[in-house]
Every structure is written in structure tokens, then in C-alpha cells.
Amino acid sequence: AQSVAQPEDQVNVAEGNPLTVKCTYSVSGNPYLFWYVQYPNRGLQFLLKYITGDNLVKGSYGFEAEFNKSQTSFHLKKPSALVSDSALYFCAVRDPRGGNTPLVFGKGTRLSVIA
Amino acid sequence: DGGITQSPKYLFRKEGQNVTLSCEQNLNHDAMYWYRQDPGQGLRLIYYSQIVNDFQKGDIAEGYSVSREKKESFPLTVTSAQKNPTAFYLCASSIQTGANIQYFGAGTRLSVL
Numbered sequence: 679a680q681s682v683a684q685p686e687d688q689v690n691v692a693e694g695n696p697l698t699v700k701c702t703y704s705v706s707g708n709p710y711l712f713w714y715v716q717y718p719n720r721g722l723q724f725l726l727k728y729i730t731g732d733n734l735v736k737g738s739y740g741f742e743a744e745f746n747k748s749q750t751s752f753h754l755k756k757p758s759a760l761v762s763d764s765a766l767y768f769c770a771v772r773d774p775r776g777g778n779t780p781l782v783f784g785k786g787t788r789l790s791v792i793a
Numbered sequence: 794d795g796g797i798t799q800s801p802k803y804l805f806r807k808e809g810q811n812v813t814l815s816c817e818q819n820l821n822h823d824a825m826y827w828y829r830q831d832p833g834q835g836l837r838l839i840y841y842s843q844i845v846n847d848f849q850k851g852d853i854a855e856g857y858s859v860s861r862e863k864k865e866s867f868p869l870t871v872t873s874a875q876k877n878p879t880a881f882y883l884c885a886s887s888i889q890t891g892a893n894i895q896y897f898g899a900g901t902r903l904s905v906l
Contacts, residue, residue, distance in 0.1 A: 687833070710892045721797075721883055721897035722836075729892040768835065774892065780826050780851070781895055785835035 680705045682771045684784035691759045692792050699754040699787045701769030711752040712770040712781060713743055722768060728752060739763070759791045796820040799884050799898035805906050806871065806878060814869045814901045816884035822896075823889035825867035829853060830881040830900075839882075842867055843889065871903065879905050 681704045691697045703709055710729055714722040726737025733745045743754045754767060766788050770781040796819040806812045818825065824843045828836040838851030842861040856875025861867055867886075871878045882901045887893040 712894070714897075719881075719900070719902070721799075721899045722885075722895075724894050724896070727892060727894065772892070780838050780841050782838075783828075783836040785833065 680709070680771050680773045680782050682769050682782060682784040684767075684769055684787045686787050687785075688788045688790065690790045690792060693761055694758050697756050697759040697763070697789065697791070699767050699769075699789060701752045701754065701784060702750050703752060703769075703771045704750065705771055705773045707773060707775050708747075710772040710774055711743075711745065712772075713737065713741070713752075713754050714768045714770065714783075716766040716768065716786075718765075725754070725767075759789075761791050761793050764789055764791045797884060797886055797896055797898035799882075799901050801901060802899070804901055804903045806903060807906050809873045811870055811872050812878075812903070814871070814882055814884075814903070816867045816869065816898060817865055818867075818884075818886045818896075818898075819865065820886055820896065821864070822886035823864070824887045824893075825861070826885040826887075826895065827851075827857075827859065827867070827869045828883045828885065830883055836883065839869065878903055 683702050712727045713725040716722045728735045728745045736742045766786045768786050769784040798817045800815045826841040827839040840859040842848035858870045884898045885895040887895045
């Protein structure tokens with residue numbers, strides 16, 4: 679079975695500092711990995727995905743994520759945090775061998791960027 | 794929130810009542826999904842449909858029902874058998890194949906009176 683873990687419920691970072699939101703996954707084969715962001719009382723917005731190829735994936739709003747197969751991780755990063763980045767972030771995974779199955783989401787990490 | 798419309802935004806249910814949440818998409822996507830979001834629990838899959846007139850149970854289907862009579866529409870009914878329905882409900886859709894991105898609606902917040 680596929681699963682994803684976000685070990686931190688909350689991450690606090692000062693504006694202008696780099697941020698990292700952690701994600702680890704469990705999939706038998708090579709995974710499809712995604713990051714989404716959710717603002718209060720809204721749906722999820724897609725940020726970026728990893729399918730294959732370059733381990734460093736760049737996405738929306740200056741975010742990027744690094745796929746690390748040996749550590750089964752897909753951490754979300756941004757070089758310089760903005761107050762407007764404060765939101766709930768979800769990592770998700772799909773095992774491509776499972777056909778078009780739905781994404782499996784982590785429990786989310788709340789990012790708070792302090793001015 | 795793109796081409797996925799969820800309505801209503803807020804919904805209140807009385808004891809013993811069934812309520813239906815609407816989800817419509819104009820993205821021509823084959824697959825549609827319903828998730829339930831509770832604080833600290835992330836998104837849990839209720840039902841999903843990969844094609845018209847077909848759907849599968851997710852992890853927490855008990856107390857819910859769905860239909861998929863049209864490609865554009867995937868309504869969710871919260872039945873009286875669902876004893877703890879208070880939550881934020883999210884509908885999503887995606888193309889059928891490949892490493893497809895799921896696009897989400899703005900959600901419906903359901904509360905019990």
C-alpha cells in the first residue's frame with residue numbers, strides 16, 4: 679500500500695529565511711509525488727509534481743522540491759519565505775503501477791511565516 | 794479552484810436528514826473524487842469515479858452515497874447513517890491517464906444543527 683508522512687504538524691519561519699516542509703513516502707516502485715497548498719476555507723491548489731527525470735522539481739510561487747529515492751523523501755523548499763506563503767501544505771503520492779488510483783495525501787503541515 | 798464548482802459553500806444538516814453536496818466540472822475530466830477533511834487528519838477519500846456510471850468506495854465510504862450519471866457531475870449524499878458528518882468536503886477531478894493532477898473545488902462546509 680502507498681502512504682505518505684508529513685512529520686511536522688507546524689513549521690514556523692521568519693520572513694526572508696529559507697523554508698523546508700518535509701515529506702516521506704512509502705511506495706513499492708517509483709512514485710508519482712505531488713505538493714498542494716491550501717489557504718483558509720479554500721480547496722487545494724497544485725504546486726508541483728515529480729514523475730521522472732531531474733530530482734529537483736520547480737513549481738509555482740518560487741517553490742521547489744527535491745526527490746531523494748534513497749531517503750524516500752520529497753521535501754518542499756523555498757529560498758526566501760513570504761508572509762503570504764502561510765498556509766496548509768499537503769504532500770501526496772500515487773503508485774503508477776496502480777493505474778489511475780486517487781492520490782493519497784499526508785495529514786498536512788501548517789506553515790507560518792512571521793514578519 | 795478552476796473549473797470545478799461545489800455548492801453550497803455552507804450546509805447545515807438536521808438529525809436524521811440526508812443532504813446532498815453538488816460538484817460540477819467543466820474541464821472534460823473523466824475522473825472525479827470526494828474527500829473529507831477534518832483538522833489534523835488530512836484528506837480522506839470517500840468515493841471516486843473513473844468513468845460515467847461507475848464509482849468505487851474509498852477509505853471512509855460508510856454513511857455516504859454517490860452517483861455519476863453525467864461526466865460533469867458527481868454529487869455526494871451524506872446520509873443519516875453518517876453519525877459524525879461535520880467536516881469540510883472537497884471534490885476533485887482529473888484526466889484519466891498518466892501522472893494526472895487532481896484539481897479541487899472550493900469545498901463545502903457541513904455542520905450539524
